[in-house]
Amino acid sequence: MKQHLHTLFTQALEQLKTDGIVPVEAQPSVHIERARDAKFGDFACNLAMQLAKPAKQKPRDLAALLIERLPASDSIEKVDIAGPGFINIFVAASTQYAVIPQVLAQKDAFGHSHTGQGQKVLLEFVSANPTGPLHVGHGRGAAYGAALGQLMRAAGFDVFCEYYVNDAGRQMSILGMSVWLRYLELCGEELTFPSGAYQGDYIWDIAADVHRANGDAFRHAANLVFADVVADEADGGDKDKHVDALIVKAQTLLGEADFNTVFETGLNTILDDIRRDLSGFAVEYEHWFSERSLTGTGLVDKAVKTLQNNGYVYEDKGALWFRSSDFGDEKDRVLVRDDGRPTYFASDVAYHLNKVERGFDHLINIWGADHHGYIPRVQAAMEAMGTNKEQLTVLLVQFATLYRGKEKLQMSTRSGKFVTLRELREEVGTDAARFFYVMRKSEQHLDFDLELAKSQSNDNPVYYIQYAHARVARVLERLEEQGKTWVHDETHLGLLDTEHEQALLTRLSRYPEMIEAAAKAYEPHQIAYYLRELANEFHSYYNAHKIIIDDDSLRNARLSLSMAVQQVLRNGLALLGVSAPEKM
RNA sequence: GCCUUGGUAGCUCAGUUGGAUAGAGCGUCCCCCUCCUAAGGGGAAGGUCACAGGUUCGAUUCCUGUCCAGGGCACCA
Numbered sequence: 001m002k003q004h005l006h007t008l009f010t011q012a013l014e015q016l017k018t019d020g021i022v023p024v025e026a027q028p029s030v031h032i033e034r035a036r037d038a039k040f041g042d043f044a045c046n047l048a049m050q051l052a053k054p055a056k057q058k059p060r061d062l063a064a065l066l067i068e069r070l071p072a073s074d075s076i077e078k079v080d081i082a083g084p085g086f087i088n089i090f091v092a093a094s095t096q097y098a099v100i101p102q103v104l105a106q107k108d109a110f111g112h113s114h115t116g117q118g119q120k121v122l123l124e125f126v127s128a129n130p131t132g133p134l135h136v137g138h139g140r141g142a143a144y145g146a147a148l149g150q151l152m153r154a155a156g157f158d159v160f161c162e163y164y165v166n167d168a169g170r171q172m173s174i175l176g177m178s179v180w181l182r183y184l185e186l187c188g189e190e191l192t193f194p195s196g197a198y199q200g201d202y203i204w205d206i207a208a209d210v211h212r213a214n215g216d217a218f219r220h221a222a223n224l225v226f227a228d229v230v231a232d233e234a235d236g237g238d239k240d241k242h243v244d245a246l247i248v249k250a251q252t253l254l255g256e257a258d259f260n261t262v263f264e265t266g267l268n269t270i271l272d273d274i275r276r277d278l279s280g281f282a283v284e285y286e287h288w289f290s291e292r293s294l295t296g297t298g299l300v301d302k303a304v305k306t307l308q309n310n311g312y313v314y315e316d317k318g319a320l321w322f323r324s325s326d327f328g329d330e331k332d333r334v335l336v337r338d339d340g341r342p343t344y345f346a347s348d349v350a351y352h353l354n355k356v357e358r359g360f361d362h363l364i365n366i367w368g369a370d371h372h373g374y375i376p377r378v379q380a381a382m383e384a385m386g387t388n389k390e391q392l393t394v395l396l397v398q399f400a401t402l403y404r405g406k407e408k409l410q411m412s413t414r415s416g417k418f419v420t421l422r423e424l425r426e427e428v429g430t431d432a433a434r435f436f437y438v439m440r441k442s443e444q445h446l447d448f449d450l451e452l453a454k455s456q457s458n459d460n461p462v463y464y465i466q467y468a469h470a471r472v473a474r475v476l477e478r479l480e481e482q483g484k485t486w487v488h489d490e491t492h493l494g495l496l497d498t499e500h501e502q503a504l505l506t507r508l509s510r511y512p513e514m515i516e517a518a519a520k521a522y523e524p525h526q527i528a529y530y531l532r533e534l535a536n537e538f539h540s541y542y543n544a545h546k547i548i549i550d551d552d553s554l555r556n557a558r559l560s561l562s563m564a565v566q567q568v569l570r571n572g573l574a575l576l577g578v579s580a581p582e583k584m
Numbered sequence: 585g586c587c588u589u590g591g592u593a594g595c596u597c598a599g600u601u602g603g604a605u606a607g608a609g610c611g612u613c614c615c616c617c618u619c620c621u622a623a624g625g626g627g628a629a630g631g632u633c634a635c636a637g638g639u640u641c642g643a644u645u646c647c648u649g650u651c652c653a654g655g656g657c658a659c660c661a
Contacts, residue, residue: 368655
């Protein structure tokens with residue numbers, strides 16, 4: 001409808017130019033917007049006000065001239081001039097009602113569009129280091145990413161979701177070493193656990209697995225392990241050097257094969273846990289991409305070479321640097337350290353090169369807001385490798401703060417004291433968690449109140465929306481109990497003339513526009529708000545009018561409307577990964 | 585210091601490429617089930633859209649500056 005009106009007004013504009021009322025060079029943007037109040041009709045156009053200046057005429061006069069030249073259309077009931085020069089459009093009743101058969105026919109596909117034109121999009125999100133369980137901070141990225149993926153699919157994009165597994169590098173070595181030390185403690189060795197190692201209880205669990213499978217085979221005397229190792233911070237030494245020295249000790253004492261056994265046990269245990277966690281959170285990936293596969297297949301070397309060949313790499317103090325400052329980054333970045341090991345950044349360059357080579361039209365990364373300083377260098381790398389930097393979009397997700405009522409929950413990853421995503425799911429349920437995470441714009445800080453998410457009351461928007469869905473199901477149930485059946489008959493939809501019904505019809509017809517706008521802006525929260533409105537209007541309707549009445553025609557019309565509402569609620573909730581229960 | 589995201593009702597937040605009287609939920613106050621689930625509905629009160637300039641017929645929206653808050657500025661990931 002919006003499209004249709006756009007076409008009509010563009011034609012009228014051209015006619016005004018032909019008639020010499022508006023100068024030919026005027027290029028106003030024809031903007032059709034939804035009226036914010038029913039008394040202003042259904043749509044409004046501000047074209048006349050834009051033309052006032054170039055045409056040197058009063059907006060309201062121009063509006064009249066514009067309307068005279070508007071091509072006739074069956075979809076339009078009438079047009080009005082209002083306020084400073086708005087043209088208000090009232091849509092014909094028959095067009096209004098058409099949305100019901102549309103929803104009922106298209107079912108789950110209602111609201112889908114082709115705006116994405118099948119563009120191939122790689123959506124990377126969460127990508128947390130497999131060094132511990134996912135916590136509530138990751139949950140937001142997961143919920144946002146999954147919802148965005150579904151949303152973009154609905155808008156006609158070909159979305160491929162990927163999790164980048166950082167299974168290489170120092171953090172992983174620390175993980176292996178941490179597991180080993182806990183294992184030694186299980187063997188009966190006494191030692192002081194390093195402050196820079198992973199403190200969480202899950203390390204004990206993994207160590208126990210290693211011990212069950214291998215007995216004392218990897219045991220070495222604690223005093224031997226800690227001999228000649230730089231002191232920890234608590235003993236006046238350096239935390240990081242202490243950890244690094246212990247990693248070397250672990251590798252030499254155990255040998256590569258045994259260290260790998262310990263390390264792999266840790267990695268696989270945690271990764272399996274993460275997979276289970278996300279899948280239980282209704283977050284699915286097409287692919288899990290291993291960082292180690294990059295080094296293993298020489299892709300990192302290839303990426304560095306590509307940058308080198310393009311002339312953006314130089315050597316300084318034994319390290320290889322990428323001249324990212326040529327592309328707007330604030331300083332150059334190291335690719336290969338002076339000891340020959342590639343940096344995390346080098347892997348990332350390789351990963352992005354690989355993404356482009358896999359033929360994706362558009363890359364979207366969802367990162368925590370703390371990584372925002374990283375964006376310029378990755379974009380610089382994209383440009384330096386000869387790809388368009390527009391091809392990469394980085395979306396930032398701000399932190400979530402957990403509250404239990406008024407009380408703020410303190411968290412710290414370092415000490416291993418954090419609320420895991422699993423605990424959150426177990427406490428508030430997947431539906432509430434998924435919804436609360438995407439309820440806010442992603443770049444907004446999020447206050448997540450556990451009490452509210454758990455509460456089964458109208459304070460809780462999730463239940464509110466689900467309840468509207470369940471109510472329709474209940475109506476249908478009652479209908480059957482009374483020995484009646486719902487017969488969808490388009491010819492009686494005209495009976496839906498109450499204010500409540502009109503409001504619902506308008507709301508339903510806006511769903512496709514909302515999906516399109518939300519996908520374009522990467523804003524799944526728009527779905528949450530829309531659903532709240534729709535549920536609200538349905539609840540009002542339900543209270544004001546009885547659906548199961550004696551009049552067959554009106555009853556069936558109301559049932560058709562209710563079923564359409566239920567369908568759209570279901571579609572929207574599905575995009576957010578929230579269930580639509582038949583009964584509550 | 586530089587970069588970045590915010591500042592809208594008591595609280596948490598929306599606000600459609602600049603438009604008509606700035607909205608919602610919670611909280612507060614009042615009201616509605618002999619009626620399809622009251623996990624619901626109706627109503628009231630509540631605002632200097634942080635502040636100051638600028639652009640515009642028109643600014644919560646765009647530009648500049650100031651103040652306040654979160655985050656970031658590694659040969660860590």
